[in-house]
Amino acid sequence: MKPIGKAFFAMALVVGLGLSLVTTWAEGGEAKVVCRVETDRKVLPAGGPQNVVIKVSLDAPLAPSAMERPRVNLALVLDRSGSMTGAKIERAREAAIEALKRLGPGDLFSLVVYDDTIDTVVPAQGIENIEGIIRKIRQITPGGSTALFGGVSQGAAEIRKNLGRDYVHRIVLLSDGLANVGPRTPEDLGRLGAALIKEKISVTTIGVGTDYNEDLMARLSQKSDGNIYFVESSDDLPMIFAAELGDVLNVVATQVRLFIDMPKGIKPLGIVGRQGRIRGGQVELSMNQLYGGQEKYALVEVAIPASTTGSTMEVATARVVYDNPFTKRRETVTARSVARFSDSSAAVERSTNKDVIREYQLNLNALSQEKAIALSDSGREEAAVDELKQSAAKLKKVGIMYKDSVLLEQAEALDIQAETIKQKGMSKKSRKVLRTESYQMKNQQKSK
Amino acid sequence: MTLKRSIAIYWALLLIPTLIMVVVAFRLLSHEQERISRQALELASGRGQAICxxxxxxxxxxxxxxxxxxxxxxxxxxxxxxxxxxxxxxxxxxxxxxxxxxxxxxxxxxxxxxxxxxxxxxxxxxxxxxxxxxxxxxxxxxxxxxxxxxxxxxxxxxxxxxxxxxxxxxxxxxxxxxxxxxxxxxxxxxxLGAVPSGERxxxxxxxxxxxxxxxxxxxxxxxxxxxxxxxxxxxxxxxxxxxxxxxxxxxxxxxxxxxxxxxxxxxxxxxxxxxxxxxxxxxxxxxxxxxxxxxxxxxDDSNRDGGRGFFFVSLILLGIFVAAIVSGGALMTWQAHINKKDALEKTSFVSSVSHELKTPLTSIRMYGELLQSGRISAPEKVAHYLAVIVAESQRLTRLVNNVLDFSRLEQDRKTYHVDRVDLVELVIAMVERHGIRIRAAGMEPGVFLPDGPLMVRTDRDAMEQVVVNIIDNAVKYAAEGKRLTFVLTDANSGFYELRISDRGPGIPREHRQRIFDKFHRIDTSLTARKPGSGLGLSIARSIARDLGGDIGFEPVKQGGSAFIVGIKKDE
Structure with missing residues (x-):
């Protein structure tokens, strides 16, 4: 064996050992995010140029039970405007206490309530004095108007007291009304969300009843990568808080950024459902955080050049970069997808990836729902109903074609919704359902 | 007139400075209020400036x-x-x-x-x-x-x-x-800033x-x-x-x-x-x-009210102050008025009493001197003169008794000797005793009495004085009515009523309320046609009340006055 060969062998051994070491460790609770790149069909029809949908999925591992979870810095922002009287404030208080009880030692909790003025009821603190905090929560009574912007700002100020440290920062905003003091356009609140995520603060919004401004709440959540919930009955609040806390306590990846590189000749056409940028052959997206056991994905439509049967082509390479809050390390995972071309339409048919097609259709449906809201807002209710019905019909068609029960169910539900809107007009509730669903779909929200 | 004028002067002296004070205080308060409001605004603006x-x-x-x-x-x-x-x-x-x-x-x-x-x-x-x-x-x-x-x-x-x-x-x-x-x-x-600005x-x-x-x-x-x-x-x-x-x-x-x-x-x-x-x-x-x-x-309003509050509280205090000055002034003026009236009445009383005393004394002295000179020899004349002297001295006695009684009553020192008295017999005796005087004044007494005796427990002398004072009053002022009627009845209300009515000129309406007040006389001038002390009715009422009864006045329809004496029945 030549010296070079020896050296190579030694290096391979070291690397191999290292890899196996890493693997063993990973089994001990440090599983990485799994990245998959799939096309809607594994076998593509050979011939002229065509468009293909690529789905890049990120499968978050379950949070390792043996390791200490990242600590949580939770700020609860409660609307206590005049409309929150009776059962609503009662449930909100219960929910806040519920959330509080799920926190553990080392976590931080703060509580801000707002009407036209903003009060920090509980400044950011550990939960050692849980009884004292609960007592303060029980004293919250509903008051005047709604300074939502100020409330969230104050919540952020409480979070910020411990910003530099290793926490999962989260504001949970609960409101049942329209903001009427301070900035109150979806645009402004969106910008606030966008600014907060830069400080790694996410805002989850919970809308109660049918009077809140869903656009504003959705935008705030979306831009700050929080969850969004629509709660019609305040009875569901404790459950929602539990689910949200479950998510927050279960963050396995933060600062998630996804880069999808296409080889020369393949041209990205657009990103479905998510915001991102396309630089030549590279698509860049950010997803901020992943919860344990969650699957998040990005759908990209690409144009593929002409090909011959039997040939293969690398379609995309995905690179995921994220922070692991358990190990506090920056991780990178890659995956690639290779497509085969064939003349046989049966082979193409057989290779269909139902999963990709379903998610693609559901995302297109989410976009249709948003379009329907926009149409209804501009007074064209009939066009909105048509849009929803068309989307439902399309979902149904694809659902039948691929015998997909999820799509068929969704198609049916959407059809019923469209019919309701046709008969009764776009009610506040319908609008909220559409807005919330479309956001949850596009963001692959785990808890719904 | 002088009384009214002096009251007007009192009030002017009191009210003008008070009004001036109120106006000045009001203006000062308004300024102060304005200053407080301005200060609040300036303070708030200052804070606003600080925020800016x-x-x-x-x-x-x-x-x-x-x-x-x-x-x-x-x-x-x-x-x-x-x-x-x-x-x-x-x-x-x-x-x-x-x-x-x-x-x-x-x-x-x-x-x-x-x-x-x-x-x-x-x-x-x-x-x-x-x-x-x-x-x-x-x-x-x-x-x-x-x-x-x-x-x-x-x-x-x-x-x-x-x-x-x-x-x-x-x-x-x-x-x-x-x-x-x-x-x-x-x-x-x-x-970078420190780099000298050359060609850079x-x-x-x-x-x-x-x-x-x-x-x-x-x-x-x-x-x-x-x-x-x-x-x-x-x-x-x-x-x-x-x-x-x-x-x-x-x-x-x-x-x-x-x-x-x-x-x-x-x-x-x-x-x-x-x-x-x-x-x-x-x-x-x-x-x-x-x-x-x-x-x-x-x-907001509450803030401005906070400032206004000062203004309103001050105004209320000012109001209380002014009210105190005015009511104090009114009280003093009233007191001065009463004192002045009392003084006037006493002066008038002294001159009336002196006059009253002088008239019988003059008669007594004149007839006494005539008798003393010995020039009167006719026995009927002598008898007449003596009768005049006796009558006048009786009158003098009554007058002095009244004055004495008045001072006793005033000082609450009058004592009564209560005994069983028959009112019927008392009225008959009184009319008999004073019949001559009544007739001499030109009046005919008429008496209407119940059949049986009306026994009461009272002081006979005092009761007689009440009746005498009323008779005196009638003799003095109502002689032209020609009649003086005594009616004694059982009023069935715990009282017997003795009604003494004349047909004289009556009492003007404005004096009716005050005829029983001490010193009150309808004609107070010294040159009054009829002499009098203004004490008779006042004393009569005091005594009647002391004995558990009362005296009232009623005008008579066809003209004249009726005095009703209520005498408490025996229990």
Whole structure:
């Protein structure tokens, strides 16, 4: 064996050992995010140029039970405007206490309530004095108007007291009304969300009843990568808080950024459902955080050049970069997808990836729902109903074609919704359902 | 007349100074009130000014720090650094790099940009296509910033609590830290400033308040090399607002509210409570860096009432004071009036009594002297003279008795000897004894009595005095009526009634209430036709009441007076 060969062998051994070491460790609770790149069909029809949908999925591992979870810095922002009287404030208080009880030692909790003025009821603190905090929560009574912007700002100020440290920062905003003091356009609140995520603060919004401004709440959540919930009955609040806390306590990846590189000749056409940028052959997206056991994905439509049967082509390479809050390390995972071309339409048919097609259709449906809201807002209710019905019909068609029960169910539900809107007009509730669903779909929200 | 005039003078002396005092006090109070209101407004405006300056200094500091940071960027890693800022710095909304005369180098229009970046490009299209000059923007360059001192802010914050002030300072520091994305920037920037300005290009920079999409945006730019690009950032106003909102000093006085209002007249931050439609008491411009942004100061009704309260309480006190003066004055005037009247009555009483005493004395003396001279020898004449002397001395006795009784009654020293008395027999005896006098005055007595005796327990002498005084009164004033009637009846109400009525001229209506008052005479002049002390009826009533009865007066229909004496029956 030549010296070079020896050296190579030694290096391979070291690397191999290292890899196996890493693997063993990973089994001990440090599983990485799994990245998959799939096309809607594994076998593509050979011939002229065509468009293909690529789905890049990120499968978050379950949070390792043996390791200490990242600590949580939770700020609860409660609307206590005049409309929150009776059962609503009662449930909100219960929910806040519920959330509080799920926190553990080392976590931080703060509580801000707002009407036209903003009060920090509980400044950011550990939960050692849980009884004292609960007592303060029980004293919250509903008051005047709604300074939502100020409330969230104050919540952020409480979070910020411990910003530099290793926490999962989260504001949970609960409101049942329209903001009427301070900035109150979806645009402004969106910008606030966008600014907060830069400080790694996410805002989850919970809308109660049918009077809140869903656009504003959705935008705030979306831009700050929080969850969004629509709660019609305040009875569901404790459950929602539990689910949200479950998510927050279960963050396995933060600062998630996804880069999808296409080889020369393949041209990205657009990103479905998510915001991102396309630089030549590279698509860049950010997803901020992943919860344990969650699957998040990005759908990209690409144009593929002409090909011959039997040939293969690398379609995309995905690179995921994220922070692991358990190990506090920056991780990178890659995956690639290779497509085969064939003349046989049966082979193409057989290779269909139902999963990709379903998610693609559901995302297109989410976009249709948003379009329907926009149409209804501009007074064209009939066009909105048509849009929803068309989307439902399309979902149904694809659902039948691929015998997909999820799509068929969704198609049916959407059809019923469209019919309701046709008969009764776009009610506040319908609008909220559409807005919330479309956001949850596009963001692959785990808890719904 | 003099009495009335003196009362008028008293009142004038009392009321005129009081009125003057009220007017002066009222004016002083109004001024004081105005001063208090103005002071409240000035204080509130001062606070508003402090808020404006805090915002101005913060924004100015943020802009200066960001400019310094921009200047210090390594030109080779310009885009990388800027995009990193955009991704991680909450104060940075967008970044750009632009070479004059070329299209935007970053962000690139098209798919490479995010939606936000595409909007950014559209927003500043007129700027990047040079339809609007970079440095002609009013208030754009840092040199034009309003010179305001940091010191002043701290001073005007004045009595704001220490912690609030500290929060504000800390908040500003946090924002300034954010505005220095690179830790070493401060040093580098200083170093840069220290370079002597020779042939080296002086970095140029500016901040442009930009109105688009019906709102304000703020764009900061620098140009560090003559041939180099212009690059910079768009400030994230929402971060600024969010941070300013939580870090601004909180004023918690009730009734005062401060609102930060943007160019569209929308409240972006509110401290305190404002009612819908309430007009601001003061409007202050925030800063030339945030054109058209204002701080509105609101004073609500309760606040003004707080000031008004002083006014109203003072007015009430003044009212009480004036009422005390007027009522005290009235009391004193009344007292003076009573005293004066008493004095007059006593004078009149003394002269009446003297006159009364003098008349019988004159008669007695005249007939006595006549008898003494011995020139009267006719026995019937002598008898007549003696009878006159006896009658006159009886009259004198009655008069003196009345005066004595009066003083006893006044001092509550009169004693009564109560015994069983038959009223019928008493009336008969009285009419018999005084019949001569009544007839002499030209009246015919008429007596109507019940059949049997009417026994009561009373003081016979006192009862006789009551009747005599009434008879005297009738003899003196009602002789022309020719009749004096005595009627004794059982009134079936615990009293027997003796009604003594004449057909004389009667008593004028205005005197009826007062005929039983002491010293009261209908004709008080010394030249009165009839003599009298004004004591008779007063004494009669006092005695009647002391004996458990009363005396009343009733006019007689056909003219004349009736005095009704009620005598308490035996139990």
């Amino acid at each position: 300056e805090t915002i101005h200094i913060t924004v100015e500091g943020v802009e200066d720090s960001l400019t310094a940071s921009l200047v210090a960027i390594d030109p080779d890693r310009l885009v990388n650094t800027l995009t990193r800022w955009e991704r991680t710095n909450p104060l940075v909304r967008n970044v750009f790099v632009w070479q004059e005369g070329a299209p935007l180098a970053y962000p690139v229009p098209g798919m490479e940009s995010t939606m936000e970046e595409r909007r950014f490009i559209r927003r500043y299209d007129s700027l990047f296509s040079k339809r609007i000059a970079w440095e002609s923007n009013p208030g754009a360059s840092s040199e034009e910033k309003a010179p305001q001192t940091t010191r002043k802010t701290v001073d005007t914050l004045g009595n704001v609590s220490q912690t609030t002030r500290e929060t504000a300072q800390r908040g500003r520091q946090a924002l300034l830290d954010l505005a220095r994305p690179e830790k070493r920037v401060a040093v580098v920037a200083q170093g 290009f002086q970095p140029r920079s500016g901040w442009i308040p930009w109105f688009a999409e019906n709102r304000l945006f703020i764009l900061g730019w620098v140009k560090v090399a003559e041939q180099g690009p212009v690059f910079g950032i768009e400030l994230e106003l929402m971060t600024l607002l969010s941070r300013l909102g939580t870090d601004l000093p909180r004023f918690t006085e009730p009734g005062i509210a401060y609102a930060l209002v943007d160019g569209n007249n929308e409240i972006v931050h509110l401290s305190g409570k404002v009612d819908g439609g309430q007009k601001p008491a003061a409007v202050l411009n925030v800063s030339p860096l945030l054109p058209h942004w204002q701080v509105h100061v609101f004073l």
